[in-house]
Amino acid sequence: MKKLGLVIADGVGYRNFVMSDFLKVALKEYDEVIVYSGLIKELYNDFTQDNLTVRELDIFREHKFTWFLRKLKEVAHMRKHLSFFGINTSFNNGKTKKIKSVTSLLNLLAYQITNIFHSEKSILFYEKHQYNSLKQTKEFSNYIEFLSIDSPDYLFFTHQRPYNLSPLLAAAKALKIKTSTFIFSWDNLASKGRMLGTFDSYLVWSNLMKDEMKYFYPTSISNDIKVVGTPQFEPYVLEEYKSDNNYFNEEFNLDNTKKTIYYSCGDVSTSKLDPLYIEVIAKAIENKKIEQVNFIVRTSPAEDNTRFMEIMEKYSNITWNFPDWTLTRTNHTExxxxxxxxxxxxxxxRAILTYADVNINMCSTMSLDFMVFDKPVINSVFGNEQNGLYNDQKYLEYVHYKKVTDSGAVVVAKSENELIESINIALENPLLYSSNRKVILDLEIGATLKGTSERIVKALNELA
Incomplete structure (x- = not known):
């Protein structure tokens, strides 16, 4: 009897592995699938299969000592890889500026200790003691109990980073249950900190990511790293999410005689200049510097419309798309x-991606989404260290995104004139950089979108 333990950490993981075909495929392949969910159980009510069990994970509140050990591990990992711009930025941003609490003092201590001890051996030493400390928690005891009852043959983590999953990983290790994780996003290895722990095997987007995995985690073994693509984009080839042009125009109340440009916002922590870029475009349309087009703005699922209220009142030529993401509970630590x-x-x-003509964003993953549909992408980055604006040009130096800009798959606009000119060129000649887009997609997404879920299940079977 084959049993799969499936760990869904958060809403994005739910989107990628439940709202794609993955869970459906897994339920057909395995005699039983046990979902260990960081979300409420009720979200799975649409799945009525008898071989599905859902367990809601505890809300984990990390003890200070465990946090300190995790911090040692993460800072040591970053210190070891300071030559990578994104990691270097995170390393410097995380430094204690002023001691205001026990946490800030411990953080300072972590930076001082890892100044000397930051080898891979040291990192694994910190991790060993971090995981030993987890054995004293009630979450670890709870997970030992229900993993013993469930007896999954394999535990598949759909995200490698959330620290609140560490007691579950610790329990799996204690029970000698094999574990695997999916590397959640294309920037996670070269631009982010250490993953939550050491797994038996890894599923990655591409051969590029496989090489990164071996570089940043030298104890990983090549045969235990499988290239599967990503379910993040699988809904773009599934029938249930397909729509026609009439739906697009009616849903967003568009003029079907006009082309459509689309601005996708990041969250306020990284994409602070979104309101500026939106206003530049709206004003250019108003002043006929850009041909008369439909203009859609989609905000980040992580925030509400507060920072856009002034623009919403000022410009009537913008169609706003606020993501329909429901906050399922408020008592969570994250x-x-x-x-x-x-x-x-x-x-x-998907309708926007299919029928809009041009995308503008600030160096986000949405660039890849639009390239999947072979649409022009413009990255607006006006800010730098000299001009007083938030320095978003720094994101051009992140290793994962530098590959995109260097490939010529996107156009980078560093000023108002460049942005307006780039939009006009893209509207006039949408296929101008089509071949470059294909090259970067092949590099970053190492497999076809169709069959992604089946490919992941096959990889899990091979690794089990």
């Missing part, structure tokens, strides 16, 4: 992780 999209939201996003 509240943002509890937002879950509706099927309609995925359908609406």
């Amino acid at each position: 509240t943002w992780s509890q937002r879950v999209p509706s099927k309609k939201d995925i359908k609406d996003l």
Whole structure:
């Protein structure tokens, strides 16, 4: 009897592995699938199969000592890889500026200790003691109990980073249950900190990511790293999310005689200049510097419309798309992780990707989404260290995104004139950089979108 333990950490993981075909395929392949969910159980009510069990994970509140050991591990990992711009930025941003609490003091101590001890051996030493400390928690005891009852043959983590999953990983290790994780996003290895722990095997997007995995985690073994693509984009080839042009125009109340440009916002922590870029475009349309087009703006699922209120009142030529992501509970330590999209939201996003003509964003993953549909992408980055604006040009130096800009798959606009000119060129000649887009997609997404879920299940069977 084959049993799969499936760990869904958050709303994005739910979107990628439940709202794609993955869970459906897994339920057909395995005699039983046990979902260990960081979200409320009720979200799985649409799945009525007898071989599905859902267990809601505890809300984990990390003890200070465990946090310190994790911090040692993460800072040591970053210190070891300071030559990578994104990691270097995170390393410097995390430094204690002023001691205001025990946490800030411990953080300072972690930076001082890892100044000397930051080898891979040291990192694994910190991790060993971090995981030993987890054995004293009630979450570890609870997970030991129900993993013993469930007896999954394999535990598949759909995200490698959330620290609140560490007691579950610790329990699996204690029970000698084999574990695997999916590397969640294309920037996670070269631009982020250490993953939550050491797994038996890894599923990655591409051969590029496989090489990164071996570089950043030298104890990983090549045969235990499988290239599977990513379910993040699988809804773009599934029938249930497909719509026609009439749906697109009616849903967003568009003029079907005009082309459509689309601005996708990041969250306020990284994409602070979104309001500026939106206003530049809206004003250019108003002043006829850009041909008369439909203009859609989609905000980040992680925030509400507060920072856009002034622009919403000022410009009537913008169609706003606020993601339909429901906050399922508020008592979680990571509240943002509890937002879950509706099927309609995925359908609406796919409609935008299918029928909009140009995308503008600030160096986000949405660039890849639009390239999947072979649409022109413009990255607006006006800010630098000299001009007083938030320095978003720094994101051009992140290793994962530098590959995109260097490939010529996107156009980078560093000023108002460049942005307006780039939009006009893209509207006039949408296939100008089509071949470059294909090259970067092949590099970053190492497999076809169709069959992604089946490919992941096959890889899990091979690794089990």
